[in-house]
Amino acid sequence: MAVTLIVGAQWGDEGKAKVIDFLAENTDIVVRYQGGANAGHTVIAKGEKYIFHLIPSGILYSKTVCVLGGGMVIEPNAFFDELNQLEKRGIEIDGRIRIADNAHVLLPYHSLIDAKREENMSITKIGTTKRGIGICYGDKVNRTGIRIGELLDDGFYKNRLPLLISEKNIILKNIYNEKEINLTETEDFLRSLGQKLKKYLINAPYYLNLEIASGKRVLLEGAQGTMLDVDFGTYPFVTSSNPTIGGALIGSGVNHRNISDCFGIVKAYTTRVGEGPFPTEAYNEEGEALRKLGNEYGATTGRPRRCGWFDVEVVRHAARINGLTGIVLTKLDVLDSLKTIKIAVGYEQDGKRISYFPSYGVERIKVIYEELPGWEEPITNYTKLNDLPKNAKKYINAIEKFCGVPVCWVSVGPKRENTIKIR
Numbered sequence: 001m002a003v004t005l006i007v008g009a010q011w012g013d014e015g016k017a018k019v020i021d022f023l024a025e026n027t028d029i030v031v032r033y034q035g036g037a038n039a040g041h042t043v044i045a046k047g048e049k050y051i052f053h054l055i056p057s058g059i060l061y062s063k064t065v066c067v068l069g070g071g072m073v074i075e076p077n078a079f080f081d082e083l084n085q086l087e088k089r090g091i092e093i094d095g096r097i098r099i100a101d102n103a104h105v106l107l108p109y110h111s112l113i114d115a116k117r118e119e120n121m122s123i124t125k126i127g128t129t130k131r132g133i134g135i136c137y138g139d140k141v142n143r144t145g146i147r148i149g150e151l152l153d154d155g156f157y158k159n160r161l162p163l164l165i166s167e168k169n170i171i172l173k174n175i176y177n178e179k180e181i182n183l184t185e186t187e188d189f190l191r192s193l194g195q196k197l198k199k200y201l202i203n204a205p206y207y208l209n210l211e212i213a214s215g216k217r218v219l220l221e222g223a224q225g226t227m228l229d230v231d232f233g234t235y236p237f238v239t240s241s242n243p244t245i246g247g248a249l250i251g252s253g254v255n256h257r258n259i260s261d262c263f264g265i266v267k268a269y270t271t272r273v274g275e276g277p278f279p280t281e282a283y284n285e286e287g288e289a290l291r292k293l294g295n296e297y298g299a300t301t302g303r304p305r306r307c308g309w310f311d312v313e314v315v316r317h318a319a320r321i322n323g324l325t326g327i328v329l330t331k332l333d334v335l336d337s338l339k340t341i342k343i344a345v346g347y348e349q350d351g352k353r354i355s356y357f358p359s360y361g362v363e364r365i366k367v368i369y370e371e372l373p374g375w376e377e378p379i380t381n382y383t384k385l386n387d388l389p390k391n392a393k394k395y396i397n398a399i400e401k402f403c404g405v406p407v408c409w410v411s412v413g414p415k416r417e418n419t420i421k422i423r
């Protein structure tokens with residue numbers, strides 16, 4: 001079957017972009033299915049570093065078509081900036097980018113309101129990227145959003161836009177004491193944006209399912225991770241979309257019967273950015289050491305990431321929801337210098353052992369750890385499983401055994417070639 005799904009199995013930043021980049025070599029179409037410019041996907045190819053926020057990470061292969069799926073929220077300036085950057089660096093993008101016409105447009109008022117809400121001490125601070133993501137998805141669900149395809153529809157400017165803007169102005173003026181939006185200027189901007197985007201637009205379910213039927217291989221690229229999913233993550237400290245498999249179907253329009261593999265991207269330890277519970281978080285020197293070794297700073301906001309130990313319960317949660325067929329274990333080399341490595345093998349909540357990731361009361365979890373011996377040697381130059389030190393293999397085996405999912409690839413360094421295929 002033709003479709004492979006890539007999902008983050010933790011709190012995002014698992015190294016999905018590197019995996020998508022190396023899998024894209026044998027793929028015809030890569031579809032990013034949710035999120036927006038909150039994501040920062042880093043790829044190192046031929047000695048050059050690229051960070052993608054909106055464009056799928058498959059863009060570096062000259063034959064791959066990249067689709068921004070209908071589940072995305074697209075900020076036009078970020079999109080055009082990214083295209084310019086790619087063109088400047090000699091990446092041929094002509095005819096290789098498509099945008100689903102049901103994706104939503106993210107406008108400056110979305111980011112403004114996001115930032116204002118984060119600064120407001122009387123609202124729970126989520127630690128968002130302030131890119132307007134939650135506000136734009138909120139508009140979508142409230143039916144006050146703007147589909148990209150509508151930018152080409154005269155009826156939208158006549159019937160919907162004036163009402164949308166007048167509602168936004170009530171909010172901006174009365175709640176945030178901000179300047180009102182000018183309707184005529186907004187219409188002019190959106191009409192010209194529609195003309196600029198026209199050549200990229202597709203009806204994604206039609207285009208993708210037809211391409212799949214003609215034998216094309218498709219990769220569905222998730223942003224963020226299972227624990228940031230608005231339904232299955234650590235709510236309310238989540239993003240406002242579904243990085244999990246349901247979001248992949250909704251955000252692409254690909255028929256579920258075409259999906260054969262679902263790879264969970266799993267970092268060899270755990271990180272999260274922003275607020276919210278994190279059961280295996282390591283504090284003080286322990287956490288600081290992981291942050292330094294892994295260079296754990298956000299690719300979008302530059303914020304230091306919170307770091308901690310591998311959490312089996314988190315990955316099992318992701319395996320259940322997404323039906324993971326395999327794990328890609330990333331950043332194993334970051335643990336090279338550690339004498340011992342902790343791994344969370346179970347939880348207690350309110351004095352009772354639980355064997356699932358709870359939907360509430362996560363801060364009351366007591367973590368049960370096991371400690372494994374480290375391998376204390378650099379592994380980045382190894383290319384085969386058998387080359388890896390005995391204790392690194394033991395660590396990989398423990399992850400497979402506890403999570404109940406085979407580890408298919410291990411990433412031992414930032415470059416494409418620092419990847420070991422296991423099965």
Ligand code: IMP
Nearest residue numbers: 012038039040127128129238239273274
């Ligand atoms: P938002 O997606 O900007 O609304 O932020 C909501 C939460 O998701 C915050 O904790 C962010 O730090 C987190 N988040 C959003 N995008 C990413 C990402 O690409 N990687 C990791 N965390 C993210």
